[in-house]
Amino acid sequence: MLSIGGMGIVLVGVFGGYLLAGGKLSVILKALPFELMMIGGAAIGALLIANSIKTVKQALAGIMRVIKGPKWKQADYQDLLCLLYALANVYKKKGALGLEQHVEQPADSPIFQTYPKILKDHFAVAMICDTLRMMTLNLEDPHQIDEYIDRLLEKHHAEDMTPANALQTMADALPALGIVAAVLGVIKTMASINEPPEVLGKMIGGALVGTFLGVFLAYGFVGPLATRLAQIVDEDGRFYHVTKDVLVAIAQGAGPQLAVEIGRGNVPTAVQPSFFELESAVEQAPAVS
Template identity: 60%
Template sequence: MFQLLGMAVVFGMVFGGFMLAGGHFDVIIRALPFELMMIGGAAVGAFLIGNSGKTVMKTLGDFAKIITGPKWKTQDYRDLLALLFLLTKTMKTKGVIALETHIENPKESSIFQRYPRILKDHFAVDFICDTLRMMTMNLEDPHQVEDAMEKQLEKHHHEASSPAHALQSMADALPALGIVAAVLGIIKTMGAITEPPEYLGRMIGSALVGTFLGVFLAYGFVGPFAARIKEIYDEEHTFYVIIQNVLVAHLHGNAAQISVEIGRGGVPSKSQPSFMELEEALGEIPAEV
């Protein structure tokens, strides 16, 4: 919602100020389709040149996140802590054999099935199961496990955040592409140097629309889009860091309830359950699970 409001403010303040200052839109309106074709088309072409097909498709698919925000909501963090509580408690109380039935086939696991949104996230499930599998193979050094998890998280975050870097590169290029369009407009104007001053003035105005459009799109929209998407990726990354914190705390010998309390401390403030809310969530888990 704030993003839509922000876009309306950018348009309203820039063009409203221009109009109140006595500016006329006729030159901008006439030049806009051609300038947009040159600048926008060149920006899209450069975007395709500089990025893999996977990054291009992911960028297009993730544009909705600018409005909807991170995919993990408050309930998802509670579910994650409850899931990790059940897994670590099972490992402590029932042993490795009981845990293996859950981590070898999580889709059939009675524990994972309680949390379908997490089960749909392949990386989260694989990250949890692979780490617990390392623990069952007697890799019990918390530092080694933490290092292995850190490398996985870094790789995943780098790959997931590629659209933010791609959009920022586009934002950086747009002002220069605006200058390219403006220079072409000046070249066109110089070819008509014998025309009356009124005609030349309109041509120069049309050329300057290119510079305006490049800077306006870069700093008014594409740059903020990149910053917003990066912010969302960073927050979503926190979800996986919580998994790391809980499992490492478990390896240090903490009880399951202490481990998830350590994880709760890393939940973003707006989504963080209180101590009592987490207690209630854990208390609602049926005894047979």
């Protein structure tokens, strides 16, 4: 919602200042549909040329992602640590055989079912289950597990950043496309050079709307959207890094309580549960036999 408010401030600040300075919206409104068609159409076309259809869909979904904000809240980090605590506890008490039923079919696991939001995140579930599965197959070298998860995280982050990069590329192109639209307006004006000055003035003003619109859209909307989307990707990515920290701690032989405390220490400060909040949540979590 903060992003929507920011967009409103951009519109009010720019056009409010223009009107207070004595500007007339009639010139802008008359040229706006045609300039927007040229600039917007060219920008969308360039987006389609430069990216796959999957990336285009992700870029459009990324706008909604900016409006909604980061996916993972404080309660989700607390649930993650409780989930990993429960899995670590099973591993400690029952060994690989006890853990196998949970990592082979996580959708049927009572541990994962306790935390449905995490269960719906396919990457988080796959990373947890694949790592623990390898540990049950006697891959217990913490360095190998660390490197394995790092490669997973690097791949996931690169893929998740693709929509933000696509939007940033569009933002970089918009000012130049605005100039293209403005040049076309000048060409139209020069073809009517025999018209009186008041007519030529309006035509030149309409042509300059193209330059204004390209710069305005780039730096007022699309660029900030791309920047915020990249920030959200990084913020959501911390969830997976905390998961990694706990899994590596388990591989290093840390007990369940110590492992999740290591993970809790790396949770971003703004959404970090306290030691006592986590301890209480772990105690209240449903027992798994």
